[in-house]
Amino acid sequence: MMCTADIGYSMFACVIMSYKNKSWNERSRRLIxxxxxLFLGFVLIFGESRWETSPLIEESLMLLGCIGASIGAFGRIWCSLYIAGYKNARLVMDGPYGMCRNPLYFFSFIGGVGVACATETMTIPLIVLVAFAVYYPLIIKREQKRLTELFGEEYSRYCDEVPAFFPRWRRVSQPExxxxxxxxxxxxxIDALWFIWLIGIFEFVSGLHDSGVLPVWFRLP
Known part of the structure; x- marks a missing residue:
């Protein structure tokens, strides 16, 4: 019979092995x-929007947040429909992958900014914009190198015809x-639905602030 320590060690070992089996891109992206x-979570739990007293600005930011999060969730689901089971197996060029080479990142960007706007601050969206601008070009470059090694000339032709990030909507073609x-x-x-769920979590935290359950240590513009 395994003791508790053995079970705990086995679970820890499984987590470590799972982490090691992922690519460098996946490991670094998940860690970052x-x-x-966690940083944004701390800010949102103990901080509050300074626009609480400006309903027009507050509700406008929430509206933008809901629209952005919805587009991000739909877009990621749309992309997942085309790559589910095909990642690294063949070069997918249909649907959203016909309008840009990295539609998952594009819709993640839209959804991320949307969720940030749902915090009803301007500081958090700005932080998210800067984070995407700094980090994701590096990820896209590494992804391009990996796909070139996998698919060679076919991927090179794809790069010549399809933009890397910003979509050309007229290129969308979908099979029957x-x-x-x-x-x-x-x-x-399920992963894509987190864009929607996070907005509900933000509203719940805001309610905890209003009821005095959570303290407000600072206010964000």
Whole structure:
């Protein structure tokens, strides 16, 4: 019979092995996202928008947040429909991948800025914009190098025809039928819904501030 320490060690070992089995891009992206998320979480739990007394600005930011988060969630689900089960297996160029080479990152950008606006501050969206501008070009460059190694000339032609990040909407073409891996798609679908769920969490935290359950240590413009 395994003792508690053995079980704990086994679970820890599994986590470490899972982390090691991911690519450098995946590991670094997850780690940076975690650290960035913890920082923003601290800011939102103990901070509050200074626009609480300006309903027009506050509600405008929330509206932008809901629109951006909805577009981001829909876009990621749309992208996941096309790559579910095909990542690294073949070069996907249909649907959103016909309008730009990195639609997942593009819709993540839209959704991320949207969620940041839902904090009803201007500081958090600015931080998110700067973070994307600094970090994601490096990720896209590494991704391009990896895909070039995988698909060679086919990917080079794709790069010549399709922009890297900002979409050309007229290039969207969708097949009549498409086969996907439902298990992978379901996982990606749930991930995309976090854009919506986070807005609900922000509103809940705001309610805790208003009721005095959580202290407000500072106010953000």
């Amino acid at each position: 996202t975690l650290v960035f998320g 039928t498409y086969t996907v891996n439902p298990k992978v798609f379901t996982h990606n679908f």
